[in-house]
Amino acid sequence: MESPIATADTSVIEESPVAQVIGDLVADTPAIEAELLIEEISIDGMCGVY
C-alpha cells in the first residue's frame, strides 16, 4: 500500500529561484550577522525619559 504521507520533491526546491535567494543569503552570512551584533536606536523625542 502506498504511504499516505507525501514526499517532497526536493529537486524542485533546489532549482527554484527561492532556493537561489536563500543560498545567496547563507553565503552572505557575515553581513547578516553584522546587522545582528549591534543596533542603534534614536531616543530623540522621548521627553521625560532622560
Place this chain on the structure above:
Amino acid sequence: MSVVLESVLEIHPQVAVRPETFGALAYHYGNRRLIFLKHPDVVTVVQSLNSYPDVQSTLSACGVAPERWPSFIAALSSLETSEVVRERQIAS
C-alpha cells in the same frame, strides 16, 4: 577612520554599558546615542578593547572565530561612528 584589525581602540569614557539578557545597552552621555549590543560576544569584545594591543588580539583573546571577524570589524566601525568606541588615547 574605518576600523581594521590593526586598529587600537578603547571604549569612549562617556559611554556606559549596562548588561542585559540579550547582550548589553551602550549609552553615550555626550551625544545621547543608545545602541543595543545584541550578542554577548560583542559585549565582551567592546569591554576588552582596552586590555589588548589592537582589535585582532582582542578578538583572538575573546575567542571569536576568524570567520566572524569581518562581522565584528563592521560592528566596531559602526560603534566608532556612534562614538561608543574611539581610537585609544595615549596618556601623556
